[in-house]
Amino acid sequence: MIYSGTIEAKTGHLIPTYKSGKPAHSKYNPTGERLSIAEDFFGCIIVFGIAGGFHIKNLLANENIFKVIAVESDNESLDFCLSLETVKELSKNERVALCTMENFCQCTKENYIPSLHKKLSTLFLRSWHDELPDADARVNELLNKCLDSISADISVQAHFGKHWHINILSNLKHMSQSGFINTPVKIPEGKTKAAIIAAGPTLDNSIEQLKWEKECTYIVSTDTAYGTLLNYHIVPDAVVSVDAQQVSSEHFLGITKCRTVFIFDISSNPETVRTVSEKGNKIFFIRSNHPLASLIADKAAIPYTESGSGTVTIAAADWARQQKFRQIEFFGADFAYSDGKPYCRGTYLEKKFYSSSSRISSSEEKYSTLMFRTDLEKTEKGLLGKLGKSAFTNKILASYGSTLLQWASKHNLKQNGSVFTAISSPINSNTPTPSAFDFKAFISSYIEKVQSLAARMDEISLSHTVKEILGSRELISLLPLFAASGKETITEDISLALQLLLYYNL
Incomplete structure (x- = not known):
């Protein structure tokens, strides 16, 4: 607690x-207290120090400040501030998020939307x-940690945002035109x-x-391991x-009709989906939390499947x-490289690297380049069992492994080496009822919503535009696409x- 009381x-x-x-x-006049900000600023502001809240209230007079994240030093100090009238008023304002230094990073991730x-x-x-x-040191540490996490997320959206949007629309269109129904797997x-x-x-x-064990075991392969099996x-x-x-x-080159069920995220590459589908194979679509996939989930009967940070192993599990x-x-x-290898034998990379191997660019050199693209650290034991004699991991692989363990803990799965057993009976998931998807009706309604906003952009304020986007599931679904656009304005x-x-x- 940094406060001792109040004065009038x-x-x-x-x-x-x-x-x-x-x-x-x-x-003398606390209500006139203002923080210096450029007149033409538009976006989100983080304010360290809530106190009486007068400075924050004055910031909100600028409609182009879409969100204010106000931070206090600790819970006791925040509770004290919330006992004051102006801060109480701010806590009810949808443009304001109040938090402490302890939960600052989570609050920022939930409220700051870079693409918007x-x-x-x-x-x-x-x-x-x-x-x-120690304000400067504490704040700098918090900001660096939080912004690194946000930057990693937005860089993924910037790289994949357009791919995801195009792929989802292409797969939905293919579903509709082919009469495909997302029937559950038996x-x-x-x-x-x-x-x-x-x-x-x-x-x-x-x-x-x-x-x-194949007679009593249901084998679920990731796409990378498919060729190996x-x-x-x-x-x-x-x-x-x-x-x-x-x-x-490339995982499915030369595929023929077989008894395998191919489970694709609805944002998967549509060429891959068509390649597998045209051979007469059974396909089942799943989805992530992408807002466009969530928008059509019920209409297209596509169930949500967790994938951690986009990891196919977790999605399969x-x-x-x-x-x-x-x-x-x-x-x-x-989640490691062992015995000098990044992957098992028989993956698409093996075929690719060996077929292009030469005296001056061998397959071993290509594998080494793949493994040593980031800093490695030696590891003695894998998260799920034994590794080779010489095993190395990196931050990305380690984070994938940690995410898998978090997933298991969340769903009450007890670990014993590489085996996870459910402690309680699985809860019935709310799987949408299978039905045909009408892409033509969906895309017409979708376009109409976007056209309506586009036609009024010159007449309404930026703050109203942001509010309208956040109030519409159709418009929210565009946010990953915005991240990939590279444009400066909404x-x-x-x-x-x-x-x-x-x-x-068309």
Whole structure:
């Protein structure tokens, strides 16, 4: 707690005092306290120091400040501020988010939308800053940690945003034109355990076990491991693919009709989906939390499947969990490079690297480049079991492994090495009722919503535009696309989105 009480200003307003005895605001006219911000600023502002809230209230007079994230030093100080009239009023304002230093990062992630708010600025209440001797160091540490996380997320959206949007629309159009209905997968009787097959190097050591147990095990392969299993004459029961890039099609080159069920995220590369579908194979669509996928989830009967940070191994495991398998075992989920290899034998990379190998650019060199593109650290033991004699991991792989363990904990799965067992009975998921998807009706309604906003952009304020976008599921679904547009204004973003939608309606 950094406050000691309140005193009454000349205007009759109560203002907080710090433990040092200094007032947080002017004793003469606290309501006139303002923070310096450029007149043409539009976006989101983080304010460190809430105190009496007068400075924050004045910021809200600028309609182009879409969101204010106001931060206090600790919970006790925040509770004290909330006892004051102006801060109570701010807590009810949808443009304001109040938090403490402890939950600052989470609050910022939930309220700052880079693709919509565009700019982000940080301000201090000067008296608050002076009261905390370590304010600069604490704030810098918080900001760096939080902005690194947000930057990683927005960079993924910037890279994949357009791919996701185009892929979802293309797959939906294909569903509608072909009369495809997303019928749930039937699990054969007698298969009581699910095996999740990733493409880590240790998979090569597990092949005999998979062959031995295949009669009682439902084998769910990731797309990268699919070719490896086929090379060992193991036909998986299901294959999961969530990759939006065209490279995913290389996992399925030369595919023929088989008993395998191919499970694709609705944002998967449409060329890959068509390649598999045209051979007469069974396809089932799943979805992530992408707002466009969520928008059409019920209409197209596409269930939500968790994938952590977009990891196909977790997506495969979560799909198996939803099929009510009580026991899930992982193979090749190393989250590390071992014995000098990034992947097991038989993946598409092996064919690619060996076929292009030469004296001056060998396959070994290509694998080394792949492994050493980021800093590595030696690891003694994998998260799910034994690794090779010489194993290394990196921050990205380690984060994938941690996310998998978080997923297991969330769903009450008890770990024993590479096997996870459900502690309680699986909860019935709300799977949408299968039905045909009318793409023509959907895209017409979608375009109409975007056109309506685009036609009024010159007549309404930026703040009203932001509010309208956040109030519409159709317009919210455009946010990942905005992140990929590279445009500086919302007007340009809307114009680009409309062009894309009109193209897909032709």
